[in-house]
Amino acid sequence: MHAAVLHAFGQAPRFEEFPEPTPGEGEVLVRVTAAALTPLARWVASDRDFARGREVPFICGTEGVGELADGSRVSFGVVRAPYGAMAEYAVAPQRLCTPIPDEVDDVTAASMMNPAVSSWNALAFGAKLVPGETLLVLGATGVAGQVAIQVARLLGAGRVVAAGRDERVLARLAENGADAVIPLGQSDVDLAEAFRRAAGEEGYQVVLDYLWGRPAQVLLDALPRRFMVSREVRYLQLGNSAGSTISLHANALRRTGVTLGAGSPPPITQLQELYAQVMTHAANGNLRVDRDPVALADVESAWQRVVSGRRTVVIP
Numbered sequence: 001m002h003a004a005v006l007h008a009f010g011q012a013p014r015f016e017e018f019p020e021p022t023p024g025e026g027e028v029l030v031r032v033t034a035a036a037l038t039p040l041a042r043w044v045a046s047d048r049d050f051a052r053g054r055e056v057p058f059i060c061g062t063e064g065v066g067e068l069a070d071g072s073r074v075s076f077g078v079v080r081a082p083y084g085a086m087a088e089y090a091v092a093p094q095r096l097c098t099p100i101p102d103e104v105d106d107v108t109a110a111s112m113m114n115p116a117v118s119s120w121n122a123l124a125f126g127a128k129l130v131p132g133e134t135l136l137v138l139g140a141t142g143v144a145g146q147v148a149i150q151v152a153r154l155l156g157a158g159r160v161v162a163a164g165r166d167e168r169v170l171a172r173l174a175e176n177g178a179d180a181v182i183p184l185g186q187s188d189v190d191l192a193e194a195f196r197r198a199a200g201e202e203g204y205q206v207v208l209d210y211l212w213g214r215p216a217q218v219l220l221d222a223l224p225r226r227f228m229v230s231r232e233v234r235y236l237q238l239g240n241s242a243g244s245t246i247s248l249h250a251n252a253l254r255r256t257g258v259t260l261g262a263g264s265p266p267p268i269t270q271l272q273e274l275y276a277q278v279m280t281h282a283a284n285g286n287l288r289v290d291r292d293p294v295a296l297a298d299v300e301s302a303w304q305r306v307v308s309g310r311r312t313v314v315i316p
Contacts (some may be wrong), residue, residue, distance in 0.1 A: 003059045003087030004299040004314065010046045012303040013060045013086070015296060021083045021091040028068055028094045030076055034110035034293075035064035035085035037302065037312040039144075039239070054081040060299075061085030061314070065100065065110045073100045075113050075275060086299060088316045098272045103283035111289045111311040112147075116278040118238075119148035119208070121266050123155055127206040127234045131156030134202060136195075138219070139210030139239060141169035143289060143311045146176055148208055150287050153177040161198045163215065165242075169309040176288075184215050191215075192222035207235040213243020220252040233258045 001020045004013035023029045041062050043050040063077040064085030076085070076092035083090055100109045123129045135157045139145045141164030152160050153176075162178035164170045170181045180198045184191065195218070203223075209216055216237075223233070235258050252258065266274075281287040290310040294302040302312055 001088040002296060002316070004061065004084070004296065004303075005057050006045050006060050007057050009048060009051070009056065012300045013045065015299055018057075018059060018087065020089050021080075023091050024080070026093055026095070027080070027091045028097060030064070030066040030068060030074070030090045030092055030097070032064050032066040032085060032087060032090050032316050033073075034066075034106040035061040035314045035316075036110045036114060037086075037314060038062065038114045039241075040114065041086075042303075058082035059084030059087050059090075060303075061087070061090075063110075063113055064090060065106045065113070066090065068097070073102075073106070073109075074098055075100055075109055077113075086296065086314050086316075088296075096268065098275050101279050101283055104279050107291050107293050107313050107315070108282055108289070109279065110313050111143075111291045112278055112282050112287060113275065115144040115147040115289065115311070116151065116282070116287055117271060117274045119144060119151045120155075120274050120278060121271070122208060122236050122238060123148065123151055123206070125266060125270075126236050126261070126264070127208070129155050129157060129206050132158040133205040134159040134161070134200065135206045135208065136161045136163065136199070136204045136219075137208050137210075138163050138215050139208075139241065140164040140173060140178065140181075141166040141309055142210055142241075143309065144239070145208075145210055146173065146309065147287065147289060149173060149176040149178050154281060154286060159200065161204070163195075166308045184211075188214075188218050191218050195219050195222050203231060204233055205231060207233060209235065209237050210239035211242035212237060212240040212246065214246075215242055217246040217248075220246070220248060220256075220258070223252065223256040223258065231257060235260045237262050 003018040061084040074097040140162030163182040
């Protein structure tokens, strides 16, 4: 079969032939129809810690959509090394295969799987968002951030503030449900003031942070200058594309009531229930992701191309 094969960590995979997998006990063979190029897929291919013992060569892709032998359409994940989702065929644990409704096409299902389920889990179970609360999304111009805004509206958020680096995408986030937008390219002083101004009188109750680095530093430094411990701020750290470290003063937590966490992976059954909800909303048009479909044969060039605010989906 053809697949996206990685030969060295940190490099792009190559389109080439690879032995077709044989299902083991509890596994099924999936004819892959779409596989999203997610940040996790990139991390696994660039960082041995995320690779979890995989050794090159292996096939890239941690999740996908495809057909089983009986013709049923499913999403699947957690594939067994050296196999991955970016191939003509993959193996997956049968218990991790989730049906896809007929109303949702393969590309939509693949693009929605990771960002919608993870943001729904983060907001509903990690941050325990209460209807009417104010949410700040750091990294709102990325795919996950855009979807998080939509999910927050479905969960009843009263106000959603979107902060991002891509001002072109930022300008249209009102269509996703953002009440206010904050460009992150400002000076630290101006950015801090923008965070405080957008929070309004009640402040932020929930922060979803896909960036860390400078935006988190400025936000956490800014909060004590206005918000004393009147309400808890549930801060979920979900990504670090703007930097892996910050300098955090203890007062940034004590004087603001910030509780800092990263959430925890939910049980598989809960993930499958969330995915079913996500697919229902995708079918109804309540959740949308901009997609960039590419042929598996073009995976090497697609891997090296950054498409801001859109999810690249590999089609075998």
